Amino acid sequence: xxxxxxxxxxxxxxxxxxxxxxxxxxxxxxxxxxxxxxxxxxxxxxxxxxxxxxxxxxxxxxxxxxxxxxxxxxxxxxxxxxxxxxxxxxxxxxxxxxxxxxxxxxxxxxxxxxxxxxxxxxxxxxxxxxxxxxxxxxxxxxxxxxxxxxxxxxxxxxxxxxxxxxxxxxxxxxxxxxxxxxxxxxxxxxxxxxxxxxxxxxx
Numbered sequence: 001x002x003x004x005x006x007x008x009x010x011x012x013x014x015x016x017x018x019x020x021x022x023x024x025x026x027x028x029x030x031x032x033x034x035x036x037x038x039x040x041x042x043x044x045x046x047x048x049x050x051x052x053x054x055x056x057x058x059x060x061x062x063x064x065x066x067x068x069x070x071x072x073x074x075x076x077x078x079x080x081x082x083x084x085x086x087x088x089x090x091x092x093x094x095x096x097x098x099x100x101x102x103x104x105x106x107x108x109x110x111x112x113x114x115x116x117x118x119x120x121x122x123x124x125x126x127x128x129x130x131x132x133x134x135x136x137x138x139x140x141x142x143x144x145x146x147x148x149x150x151x152x153x154x155x156x157x158x159x160x161x162x163x164x165x166x167x168x169x170x171x172x173x174x175x176x177x178x179x180x181x182x183x184x185x186x187x188x189x190x191x192x193x194x195x196x197x198x199x200x201x202x203x
Contacts, residue, residue, distance in 0.1 A: 007034035007078075008191060009089050009096035009128070011121040014042025015140035017103030017165050018050040019176070023184045024102055029070040029077060031193050036089050036096060037066070037079045038121040042105070059084065082119040089124035098134035098191050099124060103165060106141045106148045112160075113151040135160040136190050138183070161190055171198050 008028060012021045028035050039047070039055065039062070048054050053069070055062045063079035070077065080087040088094040101108060101121070108122065117123040128135040137160055141148060152162045167173075167182040178198070185197040 005034075006095070006097035007036050007088075008193075009036045009099040009124050010038070011099070011101040011104070011108070011124065012037070012039045012043040012047070013101060013103060013105045013108045013121070014040055014046050015103035015105040016046060016050065017138070017140040018047045018053075019180045020138060020140075020165060020183055020187075021047075021102050022051060022053070023177075023180050024100070024187055025066070025077075026070055027184060027188060027195055027197070028191075028193065029072045031188075031195070032076075033193060034075075035077045036087070036124075037063075037077060038082070038089070038119075038124060039079070040082065040105075040108070040119070040121060080120055082121070084120055085123075087120055087124075089127060090120060092127050092131045095127055095131040095133050096124075098136070099128040100136040100138065100187060100191065101125065102136075102138035102187060103140035104137045106139065106144075106151070109137060109139055109148065109151050109155070112137070113154050129155075129158055129160065132159065134190065136163055136187060137161065138163050138165055138187060140165045163187065163190070170201075 059079045059081040111122045112125045117126050167179045173179045181197040188195045
């Protein structure tokens with residue numbers, strides 16, 4: 001397992017798109033990555049709506065459930081509470097290798113853009129920006145308002161990767177999983193995590 005590298009932080013918020021989040025988690029665990037996970041309250045609700053996962057509200061219980069669900073190694077997948085300010089991701093002295101928010105609501109986008117840091121997820125994104133770590137925001141909303149677009153431009157100028165959940169279809173998807181894998185493959189590419197989810201252009 002690749003735990004000699006710094007972990008990857010991941011946030012799940014209340015935008016529709018739980019399939020992307022769960023598939024990304026599955027791939028990161030399979031690749032041997034250490035994951036520091038934060039889930040917003042709305043994210044938990046949407047996960048329950050869109051999947052079979054009913055996560056406990058207590059972080060340690062959620063961690064045990066997800067560790068079993070993804071067959072992760074002990075300590076590989078850690079879940080932190082929304083106000084768990086002693087978590088490693090809360091400080092620039094112990095930043096992750098990269099952070100991805102998948103899916104990312106436009107509300108979370110706004111909070112990150114203005115540095116609100118109202119909860120641990122927003123603070124972790126703020127740390128990623130200030131420490132110049134890779135920050136990937138998989139925004140899931142349509143259509144975008146001028147406010148959304150201005151926040152995306154602001155964050156892109158700060159170095160964040162704005163990656164709306166816009167799957168392509170040139171790989172001729174035959175099932176929903178193929179569409180999900182397209183987006184997850186692009187996220188893994190940005191995280192520099194090896195995968196074989198789909199052939200690359202020209203191959």
